[in-house]
Amino acid sequence: MPKSDYQKISELKERCLGSGLRIKKSEILRAGLLLLAERSPKELLAATRKIEAVKTGRPPKA
Template identity: 40%
Template sequence: MKAQGANVAKALAVKSQNAAPSQNAKPVDPAKAKKATTGRQDPAQKKAPEPAIKDKKVKVVRDSFTIPKNEFAQLGDMKKKALSLGLDIKKSELIRAGLMLLNAASDVAFKKALAAVPTLKTGRPGKN
C-alpha cells in the first residue's frame, strides 16, 4: 500500500509540472527564450560592473549650539538665495558648505574669519 501511495504522489507531481500555465502567467517572448537557451547576452543589455568597494555610510552626529538671531536669519536668507538659483538646500547643508569654504581658506583668511566672529556666552539662552 505504501508503495502505491508513493507512486500516486509522484504521478501528481509530474502532472502538476506538465499542466498548462495558469491564467496569470505572462506569455514568453520567443526571442528572449532563445537568448536564455543559447547562454549569450546581447552586448547592449550588459550590466555595468558594480564597483568593487561600496561607499560606507557616513555616521552623522547630532549636536546643538547657540547662534545669534541675526545670523540664524542669514541662514534663511541664504536658503532663499539658493532656491532662486534652483537649489533646494537645508540649513545643515549650508553650514557644511561654510565649513568646506573655511577649511579650503588660506591660514590668513581663516584667521581673519575667526577674528570677525564675536564670542558668545555658552549654554542655553534664558527665557525672556
C-alpha cells in the same frame, strides 16, 4: 548662535532657492565648513575675527 546668524542662513537658503536649489540649514553650514577648510590660515583667522562672540550654554527659561 546669534539671531543675525540665523538671518544669514535664511538669506543664503533664499539665494539657493532663487537658483533652483532647495537646501537645508545643515547643508548651508557644511558648505561653509568646506569653504573655510580651503582658506589659508591667515584668511581663516580674519574670518573668525569677524564673528560675534556668544555665551556658551542655554539661556534661562522664561
